[in-house]
Amino acid sequence: STYGFRVVLAPVLKTSDPVESRWTFPLLASLPPPPTQNYALELSPQVRLEMLALPAGEFTMGSPPEEPRRHPLERQHRVKISSDFWMGHCEVTQAQYEAVMGDNPSFYQEPGSNRPVDSVSWFAAMAFCTKLTALEQAAKRLPPGMAYRLPTLAEWEYACRADGTTPSYL
Numbered sequence: 001s002t003y004g005f006r007v008v009l010a011p012v013l014k015t016s017d018p019v020e021s022r023w024t025f026p027l028l029a030s031l032p033p034p035p036t037q038n039y040a041l042e043l044s045p046q047v048r049l050e051m052l053a054l055p056a057g058e059f060t061m062g063s064p065p066e067e068p069r070r071h072p073l074e075r076q077h078r079v080k081i082s083s084d085f086w087m088g089h090c091e092v093t094q095a096q097y098e099a100v101m102g103d104n105p106s107f108y109q110e111p112g113s114n115r116p117v118d119s120v121s122w123f124a125a126m127a128f129c130t131k132l133t134a135l136e137q138a139a140k141r142l143p144p145g146m147a148y149r150l151p152t153l154a155e156w157e158y159a160c161r162a163d164g165t166t167p168s169y170l
Contacts, residue, residue: 005150006149007092007129008088009142033152037053037088038051040144045101046056047095048098049092051086052087052092054081056080056081058080060077060078061077061154061157062076062077079158093114093115095113096110096117098129102129105117106120129149129150133147133148136148
């Protein structure tokens with residue numbers, strides 16, 4: 001089980017998509033703002049999911065030579081994030097998870113809590129993303145080809161590095 005997870009709103013990942021593809025869609029009043037703007041998704045009258053806009057770009061991923069590595073693939077290499085995307089401002093909270101899934105599986109439960117949801121498997125996190133996508137599609141608030149999903153390793157590291165090359169942005 002995991003302790004907390006974040007979601008992204010991004011193009012659906014398909015292996016057939018070209019690496020350099022960019023996503024565009026007509027803006028309608030009910031859709032999220034352009035991916036240059038943050039927005040908040042209303043999950044219930046009391047619960048919001050804040051999403052931060054992250055622009056497409058390139059960065060150096062992996063560990064520098066002087067940093068210990070556990071795996072050879074952790075060596076530094078350039079990665080291009082070819083589409084703008086939004087990422088959850090923080091881990092999905094117990095209140096957010098309950099608003100979407102109808103229950104709170106957390107071991108450390110606190111009703112309406114802003115604590116991260118805990119005791120969820122990867123499958124449960126994926127089910128959350130799938131259900132959130134279905135709810136937003138049914139409400140006609142998602143453009144075609146977009147979905148809520150877990151961030152890829154590259155998207156996560158891109159967001160964490162904050163355009164720097166050090167192990168963290170601090």
